[in-house]
Amino acid sequence: MQNQCVPRKQPTVLTRHPKPNSDTRVQVVSTKLRELAFRKGPDAKLPTLRELCRTYEVSQSTISSVLDQLEEESVLYRKDRSGIFVSPQIHHKRYAVLLATSLFQSMGASPFWGMLWGQIANLTQERAAANSETFQFLLISEDDCKDPQSFDRYVRPEHLHGVLAVGFFSEAYVEWVRNVQVPVVAFAGVGHSIIEVDNRNIIRYGVDELAAAGCSKIGFWRFNATDYSLDWADYNWQFEDEIFHSALARNGLGRDDSLFIPFSQLREPHEITGPRLQEQGYRIAMHVLANPDTPKPDGVIITDDMAAFGVLQAMSRLKLIPGEDLRIASHRNRNSITLFGHEDQLILFDVDPAEIIAAMFERLDSTKPGGPVSGGIYSIQAKLTTPSHTE
Numbered sequence: 001m002q003n004q005c006v007p008r009k010q011p012t013v014l015t016r017h018p019k020p021n022s023d024t025r026v027q028v029v030s031t032k033l034r035e036l037a038f039r040k041g042p043d044a045k046l047p048t049l050r051e052l053c054r055t056y057e058v059s060q061s062t063i064s065s066v067l068d069q070l071e072e073e074s075v076l077y078r079k080d081r082s083g084i085f086v087s088p089q090i091h092h093k094r095y096a097v098l099l100a101t102s103l104f105q106s107m108g109a110s111p112f113w114g115m116l117w118g119q120i121a122n123l124t125q126e127r128a129a130a131n132s133e134t135f136q137f138l139l140i141s142e143d144d145c146k147d148p149q150s151f152d153r154y155v156r157p158e159h160l161h162g163v164l165a166v167g168f169f170s171e172a173y174v175e176w177v178r179n180v181q182v183p184v185v186a187f188a189g190v191g192h193s194i195i196e197v198d199n200r201n202i203i204r205y206g207v208d209e210l211a212a213a214g215c216s217k218i219g220f221w222r223f224n225a226t227d228y229s230l231d232w233a234d235y236n237w238q239f240e241d242e243i244f245h246s247a248l249a250r251n252g253l254g255r256d257d258s259l260f261i262p263f264s265q266l267r268e269p270h271e272i273t274g275p276r277l278q279e280q281g282y283r284i285a286m287h288v289l290a291n292p293d294t295p296k297p298d299g300v301i302i303t304d305d306m307a308a309f310g311v312l313q314a315m316s317r318l319k320l321i322p323g324e325d326l327r328i329a330s331h332r333n334r335n336s337i338t339l340f341g342h343e344d345q346l347i348l349f350d351v352d353p354a355e356i357i358a359a360m361f362e363r364l365d366s367t368k369p370g371g372p373v374s375g376g377i378y379s380i381q382a383k384l385t386t387p388s389h390t391e
Helices: 021-040 049-056 060-072 112-131 148-155 171-179 200-212 237-250 277-289 305-317 353-365
Strands: 076-079 083-086 093-100 133-140 162-166 184-187 193-198 218-222 260-262 299-302 327-333 346-351 376-381
Touching: 021 049, 021 060, 049 060, 060 076, 093 112, 112 133, 112 162, 112 353, 133 148, 148 171, 162 353, 184 353, 193 353, 200 218, 200 237, 200 299, 200 327, 200 346, 218 237, 218 277, 260 277, 277 305, 299 305, 305 327, 346 353, 353 376
Parallel strands: 093 133, 093 162, 162 184, 184 193, 193 376, 218 260, 218 299, 299 327, 327 346
Antiparallel strands: 076 083
């Protein structure tokens, strides 16, 4: 299945706010002069200050502000008594890569984040060598950034062509994204453009695979974001529920709501933030499989490999065998060790971290110099990597 942009509920995708009206004329002229510089190429001579004023019908102070801005961005340079020239670094692009420390510091953090970082490092190294690009890596704690200005101090966006951000949700960060004048492409967080892992394949084709393996009582165990304050993070849960029930109907299976278990049903009143995903998987599995009064599925859909790992731990404790006592169709990150040793017991749908990073750069590359980023959500589809269980 091809990756595609899928519309989603706001406020996940943010729109950049324009600068105040007093700067609008400067921005318009800046955009036009930047485009002229790109057309002419490195070291080409640009019109004089007087000619620029006449061409764009603005004052000398406005043109001076434009030239200051573009010189700061390495678009052009001025040479005393010689004129204005296109910078030899006109095609040199500078990006910042922001990673939230919380992805790596929490107990039981997924190895996926280290894999993702490695993929970013590999691709940025390749691009730096091939495309005259520079990348600044910033590992940032959102606890250290209590206001939007804190991100400005770390990132210095006025020197950048774009930002890749992974794992940021805070109010200060969201406000920074709303106002920053360079495109921000995000994964596992908020940005002008979002890359997400689309669970629909896991749900839709997971039901197909489980039904083909003989399952007739298929459950869907759903897991919460670890921060309950992110009420918009479950924006597509109703949509996933509809896909699940549609897939059951397509396979001639009835709907049994007792087999649909969201972790929110097990949440303790004192839990302000959700436990790590493997704990959620463990607790759901123990709730269902160890309780004689709870209806038992013979197959289950799980859309996170860390949660699946927790389910496998619970099954081991209960001396149950995956693939025999309970068939599982699960998400997995390609080349991750999380579900190592269970590959022949599970129906797996892989997501490739390299594909996520490639999609993030594709969004950035779609942005013209000085232009808006291509918005929306770009969905990475999980791909079936193991066949249906055969007797």
